[in-house]
Structure formats: structure tokens, C-alpha cells
Amino acid sequence: MKLDAQIPSGPLEKKWDRYRLEMKLVSPANKRKFHVIVVGTGLAGASAGASLAELGYNVSCFCFQDSSRRAHSIAAQGGINAAKNYQNDGDSVYRLFYDTIKGGDFRAREGNVYRLAQVSANIIDQCAAQGVPLAREYGGLLANRSFGGAQVSRTFYARGQTGQQLLLGAYQALARQVGTGQVKMYPRTEMLDLVLVDGSAKGIIVRDLVTGAITSHSGDAVILATGGYSNVFFLSTNAKGCNVTAIWRAYKKGAAMANPCYTQIHPTCIPASGDHQSKLTLMSESLRNDGRVWVPKKRGDKRPPQEIPEEERDYYLERKYPSYGNLAPRDISSRAAKEACDDGRGVGPGGLGVYLDFADSIKRLGVNTIRERYDNLFEMYECITGEDGYKTPMRIYPAPHYTMGGLWVDYNLMSNIPGLFVLGEANFSDHGANRLGASALMQGLADGYFIIPSTIGNFFAHNKKVCPPTSHPEFKKAEEEARGRIKKLVNAKAKGKKTVTMFHRELGKLLWDKCGMARTEQGLKEALKKIPAMRQEFHEGVIVPGQNEEFNQSLEHAGRVADFLEFGELMCNDALVRNESCGGHFRVEFQTEDGEAKRDDANYSHVSAWEYQGPDKPPVMHKETLAYEEIKLSQRSYK
Amino acid sequence: MNLKLQVWKQSNGSTPGQMVEYQVKDIMPDMSFLEMLDVVNEDLIKEGKEPIAFDSDCREGICGTCSLVINGIPHGHRERTTVCQLHMRHFRDGETVTVEPWRARPFTPIKDLVVNRSAFDRIIQAGGFISVSTGQAQDANAIPVPKVDAETAMDAAACIGCGACVASCKNASAMLFVAAKVSHLGSLPQGKWEKDRRVWNMVKAMDAEGFGNCTNTGSCESVCPKGITLNFIARMNRDYAMAIFKAQSGEGFE
Numbered sequence: 001m002k003l004d005a006q007i008p009s010g011p012l013e014k015k016w017d018r019y020r021l022e023m024k025l026v027s028p029a030n031k032r033k034f035h036v037i038v039v040g041t042g043l044a045g046a047s048a049g050a051s052l053a054e055l056g057y058n059v060s061c062f063c064f065q066d067s068s069r070r071a072h073s074i075a076a077q078g079g080i081n082a083a084k085n086y087q088n089d090g091d092s093v094y095r096l097f098y099d100t101i102k103g104g105d106f107r108a109r110e111g112n113v114y115r116l117a118q119v120s121a122n123i124i125d126q127c128a129a130q131g132v133p134l135a136r137e138y139g140g141l142l143a144n145r146s147f148g149g150a151q152v153s154r155t156f157y158a159r160g161q162t163g164q165q166l167l168l169g170a171y172q173a174l175a176r177q178v179g180t181g182q183v184k185m186y187p188r189t190e191m192l193d194l195v196l197v198d199g200s201a202k203g204i205i206v207r208d209l210v211t212g213a214i215t216s217h218s219g220d221a222v223i224l225a226t227g228g229y230s231n232v233f234f235l236s237t238n239a240k241g242c243n244v245t246a247i248w249r250a251y252k253k254g255a256a257m258a259n260p261c262y263t264q265i266h267p268t269c270i271p272a273s274g275d276h277q278s279k280l281t282l283m284s285e286s287l288r289n290d291g292r293v294w295v296p297k298k299r300g301d302k303r304p305p306q307e308i309p310e311e312e313r314d315y316y317l318e319r320k321y322p323s324y325g326n327l328a329p330r331d332i333s334s335r336a337a338k339e340a341c342d343d344g345r346g347v348g349p350g351g352l353g354v355y356l357d358f359a360d361s362i363k364r365l366g367v368n369t370i371r372e373r374y375d376n377l378f379e380m381y382e383c384i385t386g387e388d389g390y391k392t393p394m395r396i397y398p399a400p401h402y403t404m405g406g407l408w409v410d411y412n413l414m415s416n417i418p419g420l421f422v423l424g425e426a427n428f429s430d431h432g433a434n435r436l437g438a439s440a441l442m443q444g445l446a447d448g449y450f451i452i453p454s455t456i457g458n459f460f461a462h463n464k465k466v467c468p469p470t471s472h473p474e475f476k477k478a479e480e481e482a483r484g485r486i487k488k489l490v491n492a493k494a495k496g497k498k499t500v501t502m503f504h505r506e507l508g509k510l511l512w513d514k515c516g517m518a519r520t521e522q523g524l525k526e527a528l529k530k531i532p533a534m535r536q537e538f539h540e541g542v543i544v545p546g547q548n549e550e551f552n553q554s555l556e557h558a559g560r561v562a563d564f565l566e567f568g569e570l571m572c573n574d575a576l577v578r579n580e581s582c583g584g585h586f587r588v589e590f591q592t593e594d595g596e597a598k599r600d601d602a603n604y605s606h607v608s609a610w611e612y613q614g615p616d617k618p619p620v621m622h623k624e625t626l627a628y629e630e631i632k633l634s635q636r637s638y639k
Numbered sequence: 640m641n642l643k644l645q646v647w648k649q650s651n652g653s654t655p656g657q658m659v660e661y662q663v664k665d666i667m668p669d670m671s672f673l674e675m676l677d678v679v680n681e682d683l684i685k686e687g688k689e690p691i692a693f694d695s696d697c698r699e700g701i702c703g704t705c706s707l708v709i710n711g712i713p714h715g716h717r718e719r720t721t722v723c724q725l726h727m728r729h730f731r732d733g734e735t736v737t738v739e740p741w742r743a744r745p746f747t748p749i750k751d752l753v754v755n756r757s758a759f760d761r762i763i764q765a766g767g768f769i770s771v772s773t774g775q776a777q778d779a780n781a782i783p784v785p786k787v788d789a790e791t792a793m794d795a796a797a798c799i800g801c802g803a804c805v806a807s808c809k810n811a812s813a814m815l816f817v818a819a820k821v822s823h824l825g826s827l828p829q830g831k832w833e834k835d836r837r838v839w840n841m842v843k844a845m846d847a848e849g850f851g852n853c854t855n856t857g858s859c860e861s862v863c864p865k866g867i868t869l870n871f872i873a874r875m876n877r878d879y880a881m882a883i884f885k886a887q888s889g890e891g892f893e
Contacts, residue, residue: 047773054772066694067760069800070702086780122776129776131769131823131830133793140783158793164701165796172768179764187757210749239696273669278677281699380700383724386669449773499684501677545684550651551750553692554684 001256001611003624006410007111012630013093016115019411020454024461031056034460035467037204037219039191039246041068043163043441044424045225046170047448053177055453060217061174061183062206064190064241064556069171072227072239073444076163077284077377079145079155080127080441082120087144091152093117098631100439103149103329104404104432105583105599106633107262107607109626111411112429119450120442124156126449130169134158147437148285149329149638155438160284160376166441170448190556191246192482194222194253194420195475197468201250201420205478207486209556212549214482216470221419221456224250225448228403228425230263232564232571233516234508236400237269237282243560244567247407247426251570255415256408256609256622258428260567261575264435264584265517266401267333270384270394271353280399281384283356283377285437288326290361290370291394293317293333295354299344305355305393316340324638331434331584331597332638334398338517339595341397348395355393362390398517402440404431404584405574408609408624412455413447416609418463421456423447428607433583486548488539489558496541500558503538507531507561507568515572520588524576528569535565570610570619577621580604592635601633640666640732644679646691647739652748658737661691668728672715673698673705675727676738691738692751700724700864703799706806707752708739713803713862721801721864741802743811745848756802758848759816765844766837767820769830788826795823797865804859804867810851815859817845818875819867825878835882835892842879 158165203218229244230236514527581597649656680690709715804815824830
């Protein structure tokens with residue numbers, strides 16, 4: 001497999017401009033002859049679908065939700081970064097680029113990240129023009145807040161619902177194109193497979209989730225914007241429907257899967273309350289602007305928080321990372337919380353929690369200011385836990401939240417399969433081994449609004465136009481395979497005792513323990529032994545009630561869990577061969593004396609891209625070396 | 640805690656449905672209503688029975704997917720709450736709880752508690768946007784927006800498109816949903832240029848979908864999980880009246 005990142009040559013700050021100058025264009029009259037398939041309608045998918053349709057391409061858009069407005073980008077709370085420097089606090093494109101590379105523990109591509117920082121400012125302009133109600137000051141200009149891993153205020157926000165408002169902006173732009181007929185929208189439709197014709201991505205196989213009908217759709221190119229795979233852990237902050245299926249199917253058709261072990265565990269989530277827990281809820285990282293994180297100094301201290309005097313509290317983030325304090329990056333904050341809890345100083349049921357305390361900020365700013373900034377988050381906290389965060393410190397604990405790994409893409413956001421583009425969280429490209437807060441929204445919209453409209457045109461201009469009919473044998477074959485997989489799932493129940501959810505929970509627990517916040521060689525090997533057995537048991541007897549030819553939520557879930565059961569293995573394999581710690585990937589064997597992640601730049605400054613070899617063969621790992629032309633690698637320090 | 644559930648079961652849109660009773664045992668007060676249904680479904684599946692179909696996704700009150708009428712009230716009896724954020728601690732041990740889908744003709748049934756809300760998407764497609772294509776925008780701070788207008792826009796934009804307003808209305812009116820979008824975009828300087836055309840087209844689409852009219856009972860406002868207020872309906876009526884006036888006086892916008 002040849003992995004060429006296609007980064008344009010020349011100085012970093014000129015690469016993207018140069019690319020756009022040199023790219024070939026498709027004339028307006030020819031654009032309408034091309035048909036693009038977009039899977040997923042979150043920030044990346046909806047913005048791509050809308051922007052491509054505006055250019056004149058014909059677009060078919062697919063989502064499994066009942067409306068494209070419900071994709072999980074909607075749940076992002078805190079904000080979106082942009083190098084506007086409206087606050088005059090020393091921000092610049094270069095600083096956003098550097099913060100992102102450093103935040104990612106020097107495991108992302110310079111060229112991609114610099115471009116991301118460059119277009120970040122255009123995103124804010126675009127969203128303001130669309131009517132996204134971003135927060136404003138009394139003078140009518142845009143407001144900013146700060147976020148983890150940065151010493152400037154560059155985060156734009158819309159109360160605690162930034163993701164919702166940005167997504168509605170993109171959704172409305174997409175709706176405008178659906179209204180004109182330039183986009184055909186397929187809600188409640190799930191992608192089951194990718195179809196290649198002569199080695200190029202030319203279509204997909206989908207299942208209508210209402211009727212069960214399995215059909216083919218062909219196009220000149222396929223864009224996957226299907227999000228991340230945090231739900232492999234069962235409990236995560238992702239929506240129930242989020243899954244790995246689309247990118248996993250593409251992997252099995254030859255697309256390389258890059259850095260699957262890079263997962264982000266978010267430090268501020270509401271702790272699980274029992275075994276019935278169906279998902280975890282995130283509390284925006286922005287809370288760390290005004291909340292102080294602490295645990296009791298004494299182990300097993302059962303006193304209520306108000307009764308623990310100041311000198312017996314350990315504000316461990318402020319103690320360990322004085323210059324960033326409570327705004328230390330996510331991976332570091334999560335690990336510090338785990339350390340405190342492992343040390344027996346956790347609070348709440350099972351000792352799996354730390355306090356996030358607003359008492360000082362309320363004293364300093366008054367309760368009204370805090371209410372104005374975060375009221376919906378406090379409301380949500382009270383609704384779930386029954387506790388009032390204004391009066392008693394919130395309890396928080398880390399939870400799987402985002403996945404930096406994903407399908408390998410080059411500078412064009414194209415995978416190693418010609419014509420298969422991957423955007424947003426589904427690709428691997430911009431966040432390295434750890435994503436900074438408020439950067440996911442930025443990347444999703446950068447990919448969809450500003451990058452793919454250029455790069456897909458360049459691809460079309462360089463390649464002969466081929467859009468095969470869906471009667472092509474490759475489509476028929478893929479349809480039959482998809483039907484076969486479903487039939488197998490529906491028929492498995494004859495001798496089964498376990499439901500899909502039981503398998504999913506079991507897999508999730510195993511991966512959380514062995515491939516979660518701390519990983520060891522021994523633990524990963526144990527997981528690698530258990531997963532194939534779990535998979536076999538699943539296929540021999542998972543109970544899937546009902547049939548394919550109906551609205552069948554158990555069957556939907558079964559298909560997704562079947563793919564998670566394969567994907568989890570690759571994740572562990574990737575974690576096992578990366579003998580270093582970096583960002584969200586923390587191998588216990590590789591840490592500094594004070595317990596920080598210890599990178600090994602000499603041996604692991606590369607992207608691990610995995611190639612599928614067939615059902616019974618181990619995958620092969622290819623390396624894309626990360627070349628740093630601009631910055632010097634250093635140990636990440638937030639002290 | 641233990642409960643008796645009365646749940647609407649319906650195989651698909653073309654077969655009639657009925658209420659079915661389920662006994663539910665050992666429910667924890669910290670569970671959400673949907674987690675309680677998950678427990679019921681797990682038991683049903685293990686017994687070889689058909690689970691209850693219901694919609695949900697984010698389970699944190701923002702995606703607008705969940706849509707149950709509980710004891711006659713869309714999203715249940717707690718104010719400003721979606722079903723996924725409604726916890727069992729707000730129910731009594733031994734209580735009988737009825738669970739029904741959104742009921743309104745434009746929301747056609749799919750299965751059990753799941754309905755088709757694509758009518759909402761079609762209303763947005765008719766005009767619920769600002770016509771600006773990618774790349775056309777100027778610097779975001781070039782057009783200041785008074786804070787009070789930005790806040791009004793945000794209050795309206797908080798709508799999650801769940802459809803509880805329609806489900807609670809005796810007229811199955813979608814006025815609160817449509818008014819929220821009309822007000823969100825219309826209160827911003829960026830959105831005012833196509834204000835007349837927007838309200839005209841969206842109201843036309845709303846009528847075409849078969850939603851009823853508003854008779855000011857306010858039930859929509861009382862069940863809205865995001866606290867969208869009736870003021871926005873008044874505002875939309877004003878905008879609509881203005882659009883009609885402009886259309887009739889020859890000051891067209893089409």
C-alpha cells in the first residue's frame with residue numbers, strides 16, 4: 001500500500017494557497033454532470049453536502065437519524081476555535097496551529113493542521129452570515145471564552161449549545177439545497193457497505209431503516225462523514241446511534257485505518273449512577289474556566305464537600321500544572337482524575353468522581369454571572385443527578401468522548417481508495433493523539449465548507465468521469481453480501497441467550513478496562529484473546545428479534561455491534577504496537593518519573609495505517625512518517 | 640420501584656394499534672425514563688418477545704429525537720424536560736404510566752412509539768434559512784448585532800424540532816416550531832432581507848403539510864422542553880401580516 005500524504009511543497013503558510021492556485025477546476029457546466037454521495041449529516045457532512053450543491057454538483061445525502069438536523073454534532077456544547085484575535089491577546093494562525101499540534105502531542109501533520117488554523121476564521125464569518133446566534137458583547141461584536149490547552153481566548157460560542165447552533169446553520173444550508181432539488185436527502189437510511197468499481201469508490205449499499213429494503217446508490221465519489229467510534233466502549237458521551245460501521249466497511253474494502261488507538265477520554269462528564277446506565281453525559285469543558293477541580297487530601301474521606309476545610313483539599317490540577325491550572329488539556333486532566341481516584345481519593349458512589357467546585361467563582365463574580373455563562377449546564381446536571389451545582393460542588397469523571405483515529409486521508413482528505421473522501425471525526429488527520437477543546441467543530445466545518453469543495457473538484461478534473469449504473473455486478477455482489485450478513489444476524493437467535501446490548505456492554509467494559517485511559521501490554525493481550533471469543537459467541541447466538549423487512553431497532557444495533565466487535569480488536573492491536581505514550585494513548589510502561597506521557601519520537605513519530613488482509617489474516621501496519629519542517633518536537637509541558 | 644406500563648403498540652402505519660400492558664419491576668430512581676424502557680426491552684427480548692420501538696439518540700436533551708407522550712403529556716410532566724432527561728425519581732412506586740406516540744396527522748406512524756416527522760424538514764426547506772452560500776461571507780464582526788437581538792435569536796433558535804408542541808396541541812398546530820425559526824432568523828440583521836419571503840413560504844409549507852392553526856391555548860409553550868414562548872407566534876403573525884400586506888400592495892417579494 002502506498003501512503004502519499006500529498007502535502008504541497010513550499011513554506012507552511014503558503015501550502016494551501018499554492019494548492020488552490022495549482023489545482024484544476026471543473027467548469028460550472030460540467031459540475032452538474034457529477035454526482036456525489038455524502039454519508040452522515042453532522043457538521044462535516046451537512047456543510048460538505050450544502051457547499052457542493054451550491055457549487056452545482058448533484059448530491060445524495062444519507063443519515064440514519066430521522067432528520068439530518070439530529071446528527072450528534074448537535075450535542076457539542078462549549079465552542080469553536082478560530083484564530084480571529086478579536087481579543088487582541090496575541091492569537092494568530094500560527095499560534096492556533098502550534099497549540100493544536102502541541103495539544104495533539106506532536107502526532108498530527110503540520111500541513112493539515114496549518115490549513116485548519118488558516119480557514120478557522122472563515123468558518124466564523126460563514127456561520128455569522130448564516131444567522132448562527134453566536135454570543136455577543138453589548139457593543140454587538142462577538143464574544144470569546146478560553147478553552148483547555150490555550151492561553152488565549154479564541155473560542156466562539158452560543159450559550160452551552162454551540163454544536164447545536166452550528167449544526168442547525170449547516171442543516172439549514174443543506175435544507176436550502178434540498179429545497180432546490182440539488183440535494184436528495186435520505187433520512188433513516190444506514191450505509192451497510194462501500195462499493196468499489198475498478199478500484200475506485202463508486203457507491204454505497206444502504207438499508208432503509210423503516211422498510212428494511214436494501215438498495216444501491218452510485219456516484220462519481222463517496223464522502224464519509226460518519227463521525228467517531230467512541231461507542232465501542234458502550235458507555236460514552238456519543239449518541240446511542242453513533243457507530244463505526246461506515247468507516248469499518250470502507251476499511252474492509254481496502255481503506256487504511258489510521259491510529260485507531262487514539263481515543264479521547266473527556267475529563268468532565270457526569271459519573272455513571274448504576275448498571276442500567278445507557279450513556280454518559282458530558283459537561284462542557286468551558287466549566288473549567290470558572291470551576292476548580294479538587295479531591296480530598298485524605299483517602300476515603302466521606303465528609304460532604306462543604307465540611308472539608310480548604311487546607312484538606314487537593315486542587316490537583318492547579319498544584320501539578322500551575323501555568324494552565326484547571327485548563328490543562330483533556331488527556332492530562334482525565335489521567336490526573338483517574339490517578340486521584342486510583343489513589344482512593346475519589347468522591348461519590350464507588351469513589352469514581354472528583355469535585356468541580358464553583359464556590360470561589362460565585363464568590364468572585366456573583367451567582368448571576370455564573371448563571372449567565374453556564375445555566376443550561378447546571379440545569380442539566382441537576383436534572384440528571386438531582387443535585388444543585390450552585391450549592392454543592394458537581395461530581396465529574398472522565399468518559400470516552402471523541403476519537404482522533406479514523407480512516408487515513410491525504411491532504412485532499414481522500415483515503416487511499418480513489419474517490420473515497422473522509423471528513424470530520426471519521427478521518428484521522430488533524431488532532432494527532434489528543435484533540436483540544438472546541439477544535440472538533442472547527443475541523444468538521446473546515447473540512448466540509450472550505451476544503452472538500454476545492455479538493456473534490458481537483459480530483460474530478462484529474463480523473464475520467466465514471467459513474468457506473470447500480471446494475472453493475474459489483475453493486476449486486478455487495479448487496480447480496482449485505483443481505484447475507486443480515487440474514488445471519490436474524491437467524492442467530494435460535495440458540496442464543498444474550499441480547500445485542502449485553503454483548504455491547506461486555507465489549508465496552510473490556511475495552512474500557514484494557515484499552516481505556518491506561519493501557520498495558522498484558523492487558524491489551526488479554527483483550528485480544530477475549531474479543532475473538534466474544535465475537536464467535538455473538539455470531540453463534542445473539543438474540544435479534546423480528547425480521548429484516550420491518551422497522552427493527554435490535555437489528556440495527558446488532559449490525560453496529562458486529563462491526564464494533566471486529567474494530568475493537570484492531571484498536572487493541574494498534575495500542576499494543578505503539579510502544580510509547582502520547583496524548584490520549586497512555587501506555588503505563590512508558591511514563592516519565594512524574595507520571596506524564598513519555599513519547600518516543602525516534603521510533604514512533606509516525607501514523608500507523610492498518611490495511612485489511614481478509615477475514616482470517618492479521619492486518620498489516622504501514623507507517624506514514626510525520627515530517628516536521630516547521631516546529632521542533634518538545635516534551636509537552638503545561639506546568 | 641415497580642410500575643405498570645400501558646404502551647401503544649402498532650406494527651406499522653397500515654395496521655391498527657392498541658394499548659398493551661407491561662409489569663415493570665426493580666426500577667432504580669436514578670434511571671431515565673428511556674433507561675427504564677431499555678430494561679423492559681431487554682427482558683422482552685430475552686423472553687423471545689418483541690421489544691417496544693421508541694426513538695432516541697443523544698439522550699442528553701438536545702437532539703430532539705425522543706418523542707413520547709407520558710400520562711397524556713408530551714415529554715412527561717416535568718417542565719422544560721425531554722423524555723431522555725426525565726428520571727424515574729419523579730414517578731411513584733406502583734404508579735400506572737401510559738406511554739403513547741406523538742399524535743398528529745402530519746406525523747404518520749412508523750412503529751409503536753415512533754412517528755415520521757419529516758414534515759418539519761420540509762417546512763425548513765421551504766424557507767428556514769438565510770440564503771448565503773459558502774464563501775460569500777464578510778468578516779463576522781463587520782455587522783454588529785445588538786446583544787438583545789442576539790439573545791432573542793438564541794432563545795428562538797434553541798428549538799430542538801422534537802414536535803412536542805404539535806403533539807400537545809388540540810389543533811396539531813406547528814406554529815410554535817415555525818415561529819421559532821422565523822423569529823430566530825428574522826431578529827438578526829443577516830436574516831432580515833428575506834424576512835417576508837421566509838415567513839410566507841414557511842407558513843404555506845406548514846399549511847400544506849396539514850398542521851392546524853393556533854388558537855392561543857398555550858399548550859405548546861407549556862410542554863416545550865426548551866422554553867420557546869408564545870411571544871414568537873405573535874411575532875410570526877405580525878411578520879406574516881406584513882408579508883401579506885406587501886404582497887397585496889404590489890410591493891412583492893416572490
